[in-house]
Amino acid sequence: MQTQGQVRSANLAAVLACLRDGGPRSRARLAADTGLTKATVSSLVAELVERGLVVEGALVRPGSVGRPSTLVELDGRGFCGIGVEVNVDYLAALALDPTGTVRRETRLALDVAALAPAEVLARASALVSEVRAGQGAAAVGLTVAVPGQVQGAVVRTAPNLPRWVGTDVAAGFADQGLPVTVANDADLSALAEVSAGPHAHVADLVYLTGEVGVGGGVVTGGQLLRGSTGVGGEVGHLALTPGDAVCGCGRTGCWETVVGLAALLRAAADPGDPLRDPGRDLEDRLAEVVARARAGDARTLEALAGIGTGLGVGAAVLVALFDPAVVVLGGYFAEVGEFLLDPLRAALAQRVEDADRVVLSTLGFTAAVRGGAHVALQPVFDNPTSVPLLEAPA
Amino acid sequence: MQTQGQVRSANLAAVLACLRDGGPRSRARLAADTGLTKATVSSLVAELVERGLVVEGALVRPGSVGRPSTLVELDGRGFCGIGVEVNVDYLAALALDPTGTVRRETRLALDVAALAPAEVLARASALVSEVRAGQGAAAVGLTVAVPGQVQGAVVRTAPNLPRWVGTDVAAGFADQGLPVTVANDADLSALAEVSAGPHAHVADLVYLTGEVGVGGGVVTGGQLLRGSTGVGGEVGHLALTPGDAVCGCGRTGCWETVVGLAALLRAAADPGDPLRDPGRDLEDRLAEVVARARAGDARTLEALAGIGTGLGVGAAVLVALFDPAVVVLGGYFAEVGEFLLDPLRAALAQRVEDADRVVLSTLGFTAAVRGGAHVALQPVFDNPTSVPLLEAPA
Structure with a gap:
């Protein structure tokens, strides 16, 4: 009672x-x-x-x-939740208020894989301080998105950031004095998609993010699918499409070797091409892919069509298993999405009904930090008495 | 309030x-x-x-x-829930009381695919009357399991019972005077596994049933996965393993063409062999497969190993996506399971951790009717005031 x-x-x-x-x-x-x-x-x-x-x-x-x-x-004036993301080649942070308005956001290109985790965490915490500064709203919590699977606050697997396995990510933000949650980037992006925007309150949604790796986040029956050990919804290292390329994880045939960013760039350009230059900013390179495709470059269009088909073949498995109302493509998939959707839907339609349920995210690369900030705010909504009474009632 | x-x-x-x-x-x-x-x-x-x-x-x-x-x-004396199953080659019915005790069960071999749905439903209703008869317990509800996907009370897809598409299954039991629910057989079996026995209260479980077709039921986060249109967890018609055989559904490469019962019998015996005689009872044929395997027959063992490997390759996808604590094999998989588990776990271990999470069901072919009876009893547990006060208090 x-x-x-x-x-x-x-x-x-x-x-x-x-x-x-x-x-x-x-x-x-x-x-x-x-x-x-x-x-x-x-x-x-x-x-x-x-x-x-x-x-x-x-x-x-x-x-x-x-x-x-x-x-x-x-x-929206009094409180905010903070999301921060550590990804393979960038850091990002965002402050969201209870009305769902983004108060501050910032993003920093960084070769995370080349740096020591401690150094990256120090920079990420500085980014958090930056989005907290200069606004009256009190931060109530912080969620850290990482491109891997976590157990508690510790990274358990991160195929594209192997140095991070075993890192206590929350400890890197102890100076913030906030409750810290660490979670998978694609899971947080899926939550962002169902918390606001065109897919708000959709109970069954699959989010696929193309970055250096390929991640998945699944909402089913209104709940994030976590699984018995917290690693459910892992899609990048499944053999969802035929293929025998060796993956960063050491196995062959993983889906991300077929539809990941590296597969696109390899198919679209020869080694000497500036698209293949790891020193160039990724967004610049993606913009160039889009520019070439719009100009009708045959090789670029063919490479994109290959990615789209591979996405469709794999998405057929996900659609049959999760029966989502919508499959949202984020990360680089959304950036080049105008060239992926037709071949993707054609491949998908061979296996499942309603191929039009695959759409592009409108949240861009901020999906994970937005979802993280949303999670950070949740305790306020769950238990409004957790925030103190104002000294002088409004 | x-x-x-x-x-x-x-x-x-x-x-x-x-x-x-x-x-x-x-x-x-x-x-x-x-x-x-x-x-x-x-x-x-x-x-x-x-x-x-x-x-x-x-x-x-x-x-x-x-x-x-x-x-x-x-x-357990006053009430029972009834589960009845219409499958490709048998009917079954079971009465379960609120203590989880099976009060009555019965099973009837029947070539369902060859009969008109109305005739099958009349026989199934007679089976329900049989398990209701001669016991003091009042039936509170009836759940019908079918090997297909349903929408409301109507069969939407049933690759191995094509005549049933569009059939209002609930209408066939109107004479029982009970609330009737119609559901997928594998979904109900998954619920049976988590409602009692060794996997009671497991929050994340995948149930795979091998019959003429191959069905899947998924419990995630303690809830049955239904999806946006109620057809989530469909595994039989996914291209989970390499293969190009034509399926009953008209597509090629479906998992059930690789690991379904027909694939086993085809691999284990030539056309003239009694194992391939569709007129013989299926359980007899399975018993013979087991007998041959135990006697060390090379062809039988090879056929079973092939099924086990195919199950392991496909299960790797399911384990990575759903991260279940346990994968339960039911139907014919359980009957011949002693010869499947080793090759299955070997294939699974190449892709995911903890291959030992795959186990055999102990519920045999009664899983679906047991799950159905459990579902039929649920309203009593949800709202105990839905049952009348006894006339003379005990």
């Missing part, structure tokens, strides 16, 4: 969730939506205002007669 | 779940386990006794001093 305090806390959370998921509304509407009495809703809203979580908004008149009522909405 | 009635109903359900999942216990222990007061627990137990759902059991003395207390346990 719940105590009175637990019931009130659950009701505060219900009001907050209603405002997050449904947008601003009157107290009367909140009462109707939550099944609580108007008196209870008024008391709950008053407490949420005192905690800096909601704010009174516009005055609206429901019709030609009747009393006008004040809309209540989430207050 | 919950009404008093809703709170009481939820508390009745909590007590019932505690007894189902943890076994018989005293009122004091129930109070400790549920967080309810002893007075509340006593009142709830009294109501559950009046509804015929629990019964007072043995008197136990906790130690050398102190008052003895009476154990409370689930009452």
Whole structure:
């Protein structure tokens, strides 16, 4: 049986969730939506205002007669969640407020694989300090995205960042004084996709990210698929397509040897070509791939079509198993997506229904940090009494 | 906010779940386990006794001093759930009581594919009447397992029972006067595996059933994976292993053409061999396969090893994606399992960790009907007030 305090806390959370998921509304509407009495809703809203979580908004008149009522909405000013990403060739950080607005974001190209993890973590923490600075909102938590599988705060596998295996990532952010969660980048990106934007609240979604590696994040029945040891949804090292190239993980035939970034660049250009120069910024090289494809370069178009077909053949397996409403392509797949979708859907349609469910992400390379910041904010929504009462009620 | 009635109903359900999942216990222990007061627990137990759902059991003395207390346990006498299965070559039905005890079960070899669905449904309903008859327990619901994907009560796809597509299966059991649910056989088998026995309460489990077709049921995060259109977990028609045989579905390379029962029989025997005689009972033929393998027949052993390897290669994909604690092999896989596990685990170990997580089902061909009966009983556990008060309290 719940105590009175637990019931009130659950009701505060219900009001907050209603405002997050449904947008601003009157107290009367909140009462109707939550099944609580108007008196209870008024008391709950008053407490949420005192905690800096909601704010009174516009005055609206429901019709030609009747009393006008004040809309209540989430207050984005007081708090934020922070997401930070360590990837193979960049760092990124982002601050998200409870209304879902990005307050600050920053990204830094960095050859992470060539540096010591401790040095990278110091730089990443500096990036976190940067997005926290100069805004009134208090950070409530930090989530670190890594391109690998984690156990607790420690990297368990990271095929493209082998030096990171065994690293306690959370320890690198101890100076931030925040609760720190460490998670797989593709899992966080999948959460970002279902938390806002065109796929908000989709219960079954597969997110595929093309970077140096290929990652997958799966939401099924409204929950992130984690599996029994936390490594579920791993797609890059499956033999989803025929192929016998040797992978960074040491096995052959992994999907990322067929559809990963290296496979694209190898197919699109000979070794002397600037596209193959690891010293050049990756985004510049991808922009050049797109430019060549738009100019009709046959070799580039053929390379992209090969990636698209490989994605479609593998996606058929994922679609049959997870039956997602949507498959979202992120990372480099989204950057060159206009040339992938047709061959991808053609390959997919040979195996499963509704090939149009594959779409491109609109979050770009910020998906993982956005998902991380969302996760960092979640405790506030789960338990609104975890944030302190303001000293002077608004 | 919950009404008093809703709170009481939820508390009745909590007590019932505690007894189902943890076994018989005293009122004091129930109070400790549920967080309810002893007075509340006593009142709830009294109501559950009046509804015929629990019964007072043995008197136990906790130690050398102190008052003895009476154990409370689930009452299996009053109610049962019914599962019935329509498969390619048999019908089965089973009655399960709330304690998880099988009250009646029956199975009938039948060439379902050769008969009209209406005739098969009439026979299946007769089988349901048979397991309902002659026992005091009142059936509370019926679940029908079919080897295909369903939408509502209608078969949507059934590659090995094509005449059934579009059939309203629930309508065939209207004479039973029970709530009827129709579901995929492998999904129900997966639920049976996690509802009792060695894998009870496992949150992440993959069930693979070998019959004429190959089916899959996936439990992830404690929930059956359904997907956005209800067809998630479909494994038989994926190209999980290299192969180009034409499948019953019309495509090539489907996993069931490599590891299904037809593939085994084809590899194990030439056309004139009695193993290949479709007129012989399937269980007899499987018994003969096992007998030949135990006698060391080289061709039989090679055929079984081929199935095992194909299962391992495909299972590697499933293990990487779902990260299950256990993969359970059912149907014919379990019958011949002693010859499959070694080659299966060898193939699996090349791709994923912990190949020993693949085990054989102990439920035999009754998994689907057991899972179905479990599903049929669930409303009683969800809402104990859905069953009437007994006329004379026990």
